[in-house]
Amino acid sequence: MKGKFITFEGGEGSGKSTQLRLLAEYLENNYQIPCVQTKEPGGTDVGIEIRRLLVEGDKDKMDAIAEALMYYADRRIHLTKKIWPALEGGKWVLSDRFADSTMAYQYYGYNKRVDKKILDGFYDLVVGEGRGPDLTLIFDIDPEIGLARSRAKAGQMEFAELRHESRELEFHTNLRKGYIEIAKENPNRYIVLDANKTIEELHEEVVKVIKERLEL
Numbered sequence: 001m002k003g004k005f006i007t008f009e010g011g012e013g014s015g016k017s018t019q020l021r022l023l024a025e026y027l028e029n030n031y032q033i034p035c036v037q038t039k040e041p042g043g044t045d046v047g048i049e050i051r052r053l054l055v056e057g058d059k060d061k062m063d064a065i066a067e068a069l070m071y072y073a074d075r076r077i078h079l080t081k082k083i084w085p086a087l088e089g090g091k092w093v094l095s096d097r098f099a100d101s102t103m104a105y106q107y108y109g110y111n112k113r114v115d116k117k118i119l120d121g122f123y124d125l126v127v128g129e130g131r132g133p134d135l136t137l138i139f140d141i142d143p144e145i146g147l148a149r150s151r152a153k154a155g156q157m158e159f160a161e162l163r164h165e166s167r168e169l170e171f172h173t174n175l176r177k178g179y180i181e182i183a184k185e186n187p188n189r190y191i192v193l194d195a196n197k198t199i200e201e202l203h204e205e206v207v208k209v210i211k212e213r214l215e216l
Contacts, residue, residue, distance in 0.1 A: 001087040004214060005132070007098040010139035011175050012165055013149030014195045015202060019139065020094050022203045023210065027092060031216060036086045039096035041074040044081050050074040059166045064110040068119060071102045076126045084131070099123050100136060100182055105164070108178025109171050135213050137206065138179050139195035143172035146195075 006023075008016040017039075024035040042051035050070055062070075075098070086093050102122075106114045123132075150165050183190035191209050195202060210216060 001084070001131070002090040003087040004092045004134045005083065005087055005095070006092065006210075007095045007100065007133040007136045008139070009097060009100045009104070009136055009179060010195060011141060011143055011146045011172055011179070013146030013151075013153070014139035014141045015149075015199065016137070016139045016195075017096050018199060019137070019202055019206050020096050022199075023206055024094050026203075026207060027210075034091045036082070036091050036093045037096075038078070038082060038093065040078060040098055040101065041071060043074075043078040043083075043095070046077050047074045055163050057163055059163050064106045064113045065118075068102055068106045068114055068122065071106075072122045072126050075099065075102075079127065079131075095133075098133060098136075099127060100138075100179070103182060104175050104178040108181065109167075109175040111174060133189065135210075136190050137209065138183055138190055138192045139202075140176065140179065140192050141195040143169060143176055147172060 008020045010016045020037060024037050027033040027035050040047070041054055042048045050073065054067065054070055054074075078095075083093050083095070103116075103119055107116055107119055147165055147169075180192065183192050191213070193202065193205055193209070197205075
């Protein structure tokens with residue numbers, strides 16, 4: 001791939017979406033790097049429809065396996081229609097969530113209800129070796145703080161995307177631990193950042209990591 005693929009991960013209300021936007025602006029203004037800002041689920045027209053099914057409504061309307069299948073269906077469309085074409089064209093793709101979210105939510109958050117081998121198999125089928133992210137930033141925050149932020153933000157949206165926020169605190173605590181475990185598996189790709197900082201302070205850290213890891 002000619003471009004770079006950077007993913008932004010973390011629990012609810014960790015501030016990753018804001019940091020993604022700020023990084024895209026920084027790269028375009030300072031290095032003239034064309035950036036595609038996207039997200040999962042919902043990065044394509046079909047993905048928008050899938051997103052509403054996944055983030056709205058009752059938290060128990062589907063189980064973890066059904067969720068994982070839907071997320072990977074969205075992901076395959078996202079990759080083939082948007083991410084890979086942009087990378088081949090030399091653009092940098094910045095995605096708000098990717099496959100690590102599926103592992104964190106459907107495996108760790110649900111207390112390992114979906115076998116890790118199954119999720120790894122989905123990844124191999126949909127993404128494949130060497131076609132995933134170049135760098136993943138994980139924004140770590142206390143779940144109670146993050147949930148309060150996320151619920152406040154949802155109140156300003158046209159559709160209340162509160163399906164995951166409505167889960168018990170234990171789910172989000174497991175989720176946070178899961179992200180840390182994921183990061184330990186491949187320290188060359190993952191960077192964990194303390195998200196309990198001001199927007200400006202966190203942005204400075206993101207820029208520093210990007211410069212060091214991607215040699216800007």
